[in-house]
Amino acid sequence: MYLGHVNMRYNDSSGLIMNRRSAARHQFPSLWQAFLAQGRVIFALIMREIHTRYGRENIGFLWVIGEPILFCAGVAIVWTAIRPSYEHGVQMTAMVVTGYVPLTMWRHTMGRAVKAYEVNSSLLFHQLVTPLDIILARTILEVVGTILAGAIVLGGAVGFGYMKAPADWGLVYGGMGFITFFCVGFSLVIAALTELSDLLEKAMGIISYLSIPWTGTFFMIDWMPAHYRWILEDTSPMANSIEMIRAGVFGLDVVPHYSIFFLFVSCMLLLIIGLYMTKRIRPYIKLS
Amino acid sequence: MLALECKKLSKVYHVGKTRRVVLDEVDLQVEMGKKLAILGRNGAGKSTLIKMLGGVEYPTAGVIKKNVTVSWPLAFGGAFQGSLSGHDNLKFVCRIYDLDYKDTLTYVEDFAQLGRQFYDPVKTYSSGMHARLAFALSLAIEFDCYLIDEVIMVGDARFIQRCEDELFNKRGDRTLIVVSHNMDFLRNFCDEAVLIHDKKIHRCNSLDEGIDRYYSL
Numbered sequence: 001m002y003l004g005h006v007n008m009r010y011n012d013s014s015g016l017i018m019n020r021r022s023a024a025r026h027q028f029p030s031l032w033q034a035f036l037a038q039g040r041v042i043f044a045l046i047m048r049e050i051h052t053r054y055g056r057e058n059i060g061f062l063w064v065i066g067e068p069i070l071f072c073a074g075v076a077i078v079w080t081a082i083r084p085s086y087e088h089g090v091q092m093t094a095m096v097v098t099g100y101v102p103l104t105m106w107r108h109t110m111g112r113a114v115k116a117y118e119v120n121s122s123l124l125f126h127q128l129v130t131p132l133d134i135i136l137a138r139t140i141l142e143v144v145g146t147i148l149a150g151a152i153v154l155g156g157a158v159g160f161g162y163m164k165a166p167a168d169w170g171l172v173y174g175g176m177g178f179i180t181f182f183c184v185g186f187s188l189v190i191a192a193l194t195e196l197s198d199l200l201e202k203a204m205g206i207i208s209y210l211s212i213p214w215t216g217t218f219f220m221i222d223w224m225p226a227h228y229r230w231i232l233e234d235t236s237p238m239a240n241s242i243e244m245i246r247a248g249v250f251g252l253d254v255v256p257h258y259s260i261f262f263l264f265v266s267c268m269l270l271l272i273i274g275l276y277m278t279k280r281i282r283p284y285i286k287l288s
Numbered sequence: 289m290l291a292l293e294c295k296k297l298s299k300v301y302h303v304g305k306t307r308r309v310v311l312d313e314v315d316l317q318v319e320m321g322k323k324l325a326i327l328g329r330n331g332a333g334k335s336t337l338i339k340m341l342g343g344v345e346y347p348t349a350g351v352i353k354k355n356v357t358v359s360w361p362l363a364f365g366g367a368f369q370g371s372l373s374g375h376d377n378l379k380f381v382c383r384i385y386d387l388d389y390k391d392t393l394t395y396v397e398d399f400a401q402l403g404r405q406f407y408d409p410v411k412t413y414s415s416g417m418h419a420r421l422a423f424a425l426s427l428a429i430e431f432d433c434y435l436i437d438e439v440i441m442v443g444d445a446r447f448i449q450r451c452e453d454e455l456f457n458k459r460g461d462r463t464l465i466v467v468s469h470n471m472d473f474l475r476n477f478c479d480e481a482v483l484i485h486d487k488k489i490h491r492c493n494s495l496d497e498g499i500d501r502y503y504s505l
Contacts, residue, residue, distance in 0.1 A: 041383075122365070128384050
């Protein structure tokens with residue numbers, strides 16, 4: 001029961017402004033209003049994140065894209081220079097670009113998810129800000145940054161003739177879609193788990209580094225001995241979506257191993273677990 | 289009518305393996321429009337209680353029933369991002385509460401009077417300036433109940449005068465919950481008191497009784 005209509009009684013100035021300033025407005029939102037409020041909060045968090053991380057000097061928020069570009073382009077250039085230009089019949093540059101863009105998205109979203117709640121705990125003073133908003137804002141920023149960077153790197157590589165344009169764009173979009181799906185679920189889980197365990201937080205760097213082979217970034221599943229392929233095919237959403245992207249980029253030059261059914265089920269499961277953990281995490285967040 | 293009601297509220301912190309009970313099954317009722325002082329020694333759990341009322345900390349057990357809108361706790365730390373300027377923090381608050389940016393800016397600049405430092409990072413502010421910003425921003429949103437944890441007291445005379453104007457005169461009908469060790473301030477502005485001691489909340493019959501009990505702790 002809401003009793004406080006003091007807001008309405010107070011003040012002689014225009015009623016409209018008072019109404020807008022009233023906190024009671026956010027008290028019992030309809031589903032649509034709650035949805036709008038969540039959008040507003042996530043947008044505010046993204047803007048805040050951009051300002052705290054990149055400041056207002058020089059290129060400012062363009063670093064959101066600039067950082068992954070330098071990563072992906074740097075690795076692509078170095079690998080193109082030092083490795084043979086074809087391996088197993090596919091172009092080296094294209095292998096690096098198709099592998100490194102998803103890997104960057106995964107590593108960056110994971111990096112930003114670690115202890116995301118504790119470092120942002122001062123924002124939880126505002127009742128409208130929830131842990132889900134905090135982690136979604138961070139993840140969206142990384143995902144959008146990496147996708148834009150990936151598009152630019154791909155455009156550059158194709159434009160300068162280091163790789164052919166993708167044979168099937170649909171599979172490229174689909175693969176990137178599943179990578180994003182996976183990264184969102186994964187960052188929800190990691191944000192909650194690292195909040196609960198300091199040990200896991202410290203181990204995250206090692207875990208992410210050691211699991212690079214499991215992501216299938218630098219090779220294709222078909223290059224593995226047939227009886228070991230299941231290790232990536234049946235357990236790794238990352239490897240499955242990278243295979244899907246490569247199927248789109250290389251077309252008939254490669255034999256891809258991926259399953260849309262596996263991707264959908266594993267990513268959905270991860271997202272549901274992640275959402276459940278995010279819903280439960282609030283009382284465990286250490287406030288600074 | 290009750291603005292706020294706590295029933296069997298407990299808060300337990302776990303530091304390493306030790307379990308520290310801060311509040312043990314306490315009850316609290318705050319009537320609408322009342323100005324309640326929370327007294328107690330350092331570490332008694334006053335700020336913890338305020339944070340739970342503001343929905344920042346979660347109680348280990350018990351319920352808090354709110355019948356009105358309650359502000360975030362106005363305290364040192366929290367609510368602001370230190371590396372951002374006062375102005376950026378204002379924009380953030382405007383965005384989440386969907387306030388009109390220009391109106392709020394005018395109001396906050398006028399109330400906080402931070403001058404050019406409004407555009408400097410909050411972490412470079414003195415505690416008085418921090419308090420001015422915190423107040424201005426929270427008054428830009430019309431809450432029915434304000435939670436104040438010490439911050440007014442660090443302001444200069446002029447700021448206290450302004451707070452008095454805005455909070456006690458213009459918004460005299462609001463509920464207020466104040467934590468402070470400044471008894472003169474409490475005598476001037478509060479009309480009820482509770483004392484937190486030894487994990488319990490002790491209701492006092494009058495503010496003066498509360499202050500006497502506080503001094504005899």
